[in-house]
Amino acid sequence: MTARRFKGRFAGKVLIVTGAAQGIGRAVAIRAAQEDGQVVFVDRADFVADTAAEVPDAQTAAFNADLETWEGAAAAMRFAAETFGGIDILINTVGGAIRMRPYGEFDPPQIDAEIRRSLMPTLYCCHAVLPHLVARGGGTIVNVSSNATRGIHRVPYSAAKGGVNALTQSLAMELADRNIRVVATAPGGTEAPPRRIPRNADGDNEAEKGWMGEVVRQVKQSSLMKRYGTIEEQVAPILFLASDEASYITGSVLPVAGGDLG
Known part of the structure; x- marks a missing residue:
C-alpha cells in the first residue's frame, strides 16, 4: 500500500524569499520548498543557485539581484512572476548590522551603509511586489525586522529596523482592503553558521570585537531565557505568519527573542 502524501502549507503558492543564500533566509526558503511552495531564492551572492537546488523534487528557482536598488527588486519580482505565473507571498529577510560600535564612532558613510542594507531592500521589495499581489487578488508580505530597535552599539541598524516596523x-x-496582509517578526540574537560572505568585508578591528562582546552580553541579558535563539526557532514563526493559518493577522510585529520585546 502506498503511503499517502499530504500537501504542505504552501502547496499552490508562489513565494519569494530574499536573502536566501545563507542565514535565516536560506532556512526559510528551504522549509517553504519542503512544504510544497514554488520558491524563488533571491540573493546577490552567486551561490544562491546552489542553495535553491538543495531540496530534491521541489519547484525552486534562483535569481541574483542587488536589492539595495529598486531596479534589482523589480527585476526579482518580474522573474518570479514570469517563472511561476504570479506571486502570492514575499518574505523579506535581507538585512543585518554591518558594524557594532557606539554611535559616535560611526562615520557618515557607515551610517548610510547600514540604512541601505537593513531598510532599503525591504522598502523596495514591498513596493516592487505590489502590482503582482494586486494582480493575484491578494497575498502576504512578511518582513524580518529585529528586536534591536532597543539595543547597544548598532544605532543605525536599529533605526533601519524601526523603519521596517513602521513600514x-x-x-x-x-x-x-486589497486582501494583502503585511506582517513582521522581530528576531533577537540567533545562533547561525558562519557566513560565507561576511557583512563587514573589512573584518572587525580589536575595538569592534570588544564592542561585539558587549552586544552579545546585552542581548543574552535582555532575553528572559538568557540565550540566543536557533535558526529553527526563527523560521517557524516567519512561515506561520506567511501561511493561511495566520489569515486574521496583519500589521503585527511579532517579537521572537526569548521575551525581549525590543
Missing part, C-alpha cells in the same frame, strides 16, 4: 504597520493599514 509593516502603515502598509498593512493601506492594503487591507
